[in-house]
Amino acid sequence: MKLTTISLFLLFFVGTMSAQRFSTMIDNDNVAYLRDFTIKTVDGKVFETSKLSSYSATNGRLKSLSFKTEDGVKHKFKADQVTQISARLTKVAKTATIVDNSTKSIQSAVTTDYPGIIAENKVHFNSVVYNKKKDKKALLQLINYGFDQKFKVYPDPASESGTTSINDVAVSGGMIKTYFIIKGDESFTVDKKSYKKLYNTIFDNCEEMKVDPKSISIKNLCEESLKYNSSCN
Secondary structure: OOOOHHHHHHHHHHHHHHHHOOOOOOOHHHHHHEEEEEEEEOOOOEEEEOOEEEEEEEOOEEEEEEEEOOOOOEEEEEHHHEEEEEEEEOHHHHHHHHOOOHHHHHHHHOOOOHHHHHHHOEEEEEEEEEEOOOOEEEEEEOOOOOOOOOOEEEEOOOOOOOEEEEOOEEEEOOOOOOEEEEEOOEEEEEOOOHHHHHHHHHOOOOHHHOOOHHHOOHHHHHHHHHHHHHHOO
């Protein structure tokens, strides 16, 4: 049976989502479906544009972007000039992002209006210092949007290998194996090994989060983030 390009696209991202359980990191074809941007800058200005004219991205990091506003004025910003970006996913990208078995568990666990968050149909990027030693900052996609009150989870920009290009824009691909967590003034890079060691620190030794150490797995980060967000003070 011959599969269409869209069918292959959906199969790929549904498989990815089932493994990740967080929002899918935007890459490859998904970039083309981002529309209706709201861009907030460090000086407090807010810009809206239907799409980006161009941008630079490597391994999940948005490093710069340019766009035109409705008045035809061109704007260009580097990551350290922007605090937040939100953008709308079109219908095809939305389907690829949320059609996965984990959605039901998220809806039942999260205390905020997760169905409403899904209906919002947006992705969000925040300005993050992901390397304090070198003071490196980039716009990273917030993948636990909606249950990010206690801490925020991003794909670790150093964990992706290889890039592909769309319209001369480098975009990362592959599975997320390492996560970057920001909790107040603290930050953690967690993977399969370090998650076990950092588990109690991340979750503040909250009684509701105590489990058999042998059962601690990075695969459960999403559900455990949801539980922590709703059950621990």
